Amino acid sequence: MAKWFVAAKKADFDGIGKEFGISPILARIIRNRDIIETEDIRKYLFGSVEDFYDSFLLKDMEKAVAIIRQKIVEGAAIRIIGDYDVDGICATYILLKGLKELGGKADTVIPHRMKDGYGLNDNLIAEAYEAGIDTIITCDNGIAAAPQIAAAKARGMTIIVTDHHEVPFEETEEGERVYQLPEADAVVDPKQEGCGYPYKQICGGVVAVKVIEALFTKMNRSMPAVLQEELRCFGAFATVCDVMELKDENRILVKHALERMRETTNLGLRALIEVNGIQDKHLSPYHIGFVLGPCLNATGRLDTAQRALALFNARDYKEAVTIAADLKSLNESRKEMTLKGLEEAIAMVESGAEKDHKVLVLYLPDCHESLAGIIAGRIRERYGKPTFVLTKGEDEIKGSGRSIEAYHMYDEMCKCKELFSKYGGHKLAAGLSMKEENIEEFRRKLNENTSLTEADFEETVHIDVPMPLSYVSKDFIRELDKLEPFGMGNIKPVFAQKDIRLLKGNILGKNKNVGKYTIADGEGRRFEMIYFGDLEAFHIFLTNRYSKEQVEDLYAGGPGTPMEVSITYYPGINSYMGQESIQIVMQNYC
Secondary structure (H helix, E strand, O other): OOEEEEOOOOOOHHHHHHHHOOOHHHHHHHHHOOOOOHHHHHHHHHOOHHHOOOHHHOOOHHHHHHHHHHHHHHOOEEEEEOOOOHHHHHHHHHHHHHHHHOOOEEEEEOOOOOOOOOOOOHHHHHHHHHOOOOEEEEEOOOOOOHHHHHHHHHOOOEEEEEOOOOOOEEEOOOOOEEEOOOOOOEEEOOOOOOOOOOOOOOOHHHHHHHHHHHHHHHOOOOOOHHHHHHHHHHHHHHHHHOOOOOOHHHHHHHHHHHOOHHHOOOHHHHHHHHHOOOOOOOOOHHHHHHHHHHHHHHHHHHOOOHHHHHHHHOOOHHHHHHHHHHHHHHHHHHHHHHHHHHHHHHHHHHHOHHHHOOOEEEEOOOOOHHHHHHHHHHHHHHHOOOEEEEEEOOOOEEEEEEOOOOOOHHHHHHOOHHHEEEEEEOOOEEEEEEOHHHHHHHHHHHHHHOOOOHHHHOOEEEEOEEOOHHHOOHHHHHHHHHHOOOEOOEOOOOEEEEEEEEEEEEEEOOOOOEEEEEEEOOOOOEEEEEEOOOHHHHHHHHHHHOOHHHHHHHHHOOOOOOEEEEEEEEEEEEEEOOEEEEEEEEEEEO
């Protein structure tokens, strides 16, 4: 059972509430997210595009756009080389659209996940050179491609890196990090040393937007408002799908884009929204991250991400709908393959020594290598441990890792980098290639080097406000909308009440995996509550605390003795047949 903690951060909640026209409860929630200064609170509640940071604050931006401007003027052939995930696809499209609008002679290449692997490689450089390409612009990759960039420079090519990943480094015996920046003509990456950009956690797609905005400025051109909105939508799409924190500039961008995405002028994005049946929904990060994004990722995993790029470049709506439907179908196949691989991974953990390891390294040789990251993420969620899933590629082992907050995955990999032929990533996710004979040594070194303690694995629930259900009103629920969009770095608030009584229950859903309950507080006031979590585990909890008969009575609707549980919850409004009612969504119980 998770440990529950009540946030005890102090502030003048009444004063903040009066200054910004919000309730003290909302002020407390904002303080719990470490938003303290008056200007930061203003941006959180009312931030707009006027609060975006100047693109030229990114190191090397001036140099990069000066080079690109000259190449456009000269009519030089420019190749954009992206990546096969959503961030890479969006960044590629953003750069292509912007360059073409400015008259650039540009084309794109997105590496094939299985044939090329991640990022720049020698073959892509050679192909570009043989095709007469003068300049390569990377996006969402390139920061770790020093050898490939050196090879391109030796051929006389111009290379501009736009990326957001960590800069590779070597650690001296004294523990000092020596960063290895590629010797490109310009490097635009907020993570590099000496970059003065105020917010470092932007994704590759947003870096691409910044490049295009700066390029328009450099060329004394005013960017058309329609184009700017389109590119910002793609930057926001990439932000959510790359699981970037929804803080500061990211949060403002995503909030702004979600309000406009359904009316996008991009036919491909509009078609993708339509074929997934969410054109009439209030779009949220959930729809981007779990409905639309996976359709794009599926192309890079099972086919080629060029199909996703073709969707966004579609000039005919019928063509766009056809491609979007194909992508949705491909994602359904991906789901089935993922489930099979996940079952194999769980069996491996449960039956072997892996369960006792602090860092899980699972070798699934028959699993499609493109699914490794998804499966690693699911295993990480299930066991609460950093997880690597390795698969057998054509020439060597390929792997993806997903981490927990207490474990900086990229830094830990740097401690055994001699085992990899290729690797990269950041704190919470990473990728690698290596020889099969190194797997056991990789597993051993990760677990020997780790400083993780048992406390790092304990699930914790941080309660924003212990609040009686009777405080919940429709007006309060609507006020909570000011905190959206929710996601990584800006989670939904957590409320709690002790000892609510379960009076009656129903099991709903096609798979009988949703619980709906009538509950009562200590004063006898009744509410409707719904639970989307692990219903089987909830029944075991109730049975162990009370009895199997009482659980059966709960669902039979009989006058059995009510069972009491303490809950964390989030309040919502349920609309049915034109009627609105308050609905409590249970998140945790104890």
